[in-house]
Amino acid sequence: MKPSLLLKFSAFGLSTIMFRRKKVIWGTIILTDKCNLSCKHCAVNNITATIYPYEQIQGEMQSLYKMGVRILFFCGGETFLWSDGGKNLRDLVVEAKRMGFLLVNVVTNGTFPLNLPEADLILLSLDGGRDTHASIRGETYDEILKNIRGATSDKKECCRVIEILTKRGYPIFNLTSAFPYLVNNDFKTPCFQCVVMENGNLRVIGDMLRTYLKYI
Secondary structure, three states: OOHHHHHHHHHHHHHHHHHOOOOOOEEEEEOEOOOOOOOOOOOOOOOOOOEOOHHHHHHHHHHHHHHOOOEEEEEOOOHHHOEEOOEEHHHHHHHHHHHOOOEEEEEEOOOOOOOOOOOOEEEEOOOOOHHHHHHHHOOOHHHHHHHHHHOHHHHHHHHHHHHHHHHOOOOOOOOHHHHHHHHHOOOOOOOOOOOOOEOOEOHHHHHHHHHHHHHO
16 A cells, blocks of 8 residues: 555544544445355345446446545455446446545455456455365365466565565565565465464464465
8 A cells, every 4th residue: 555545544544533533435336246156155146137337336436436435345246247338347447546546446256367457455255275165155266266376467566566665764574585476476385484372372383284284
């Protein structure tokens, strides 16, 4: 996040707490209830399978912006299924940015290529390991991981910005020498040199290893 945005949101949060303000800043638009999955816990997918028209969504964006919303989320259904009149999800994100929304985020099940560098944040769903995930969302685990590995553009930009700020002297803990491994997902795991202690108890290390190493 840009330092200027961090300052804006911090000021908003402080004024909200201090003066008990109720001004809105976060908004969500549902693009469709159409989805390519039938997750066990979901009660809203494919009820009508309606793709809402671009003009309607554009009007909703304008309404939210006038209300004071500056953090916008696009949700579904499955957001990457949305299209109307030759426009797709990317067009909506670009339009939201043009309107002046400071952060534009997308929620997805991750089964479509995550080629959306214009979005500030892409949220996707993985439920535990492969077997647990499959029992809830179907056999999509490997496909989602493949799409995550292919979504390099956002990671590259984040690493580039962090590296610039590090060179400017900001107190950043990240090691810039590790960025290529983060971008390309080719770092070796697990890291045996790390120790975790919680409440003076080293037993958590065993729990951590048993929990995470079986997924590596």
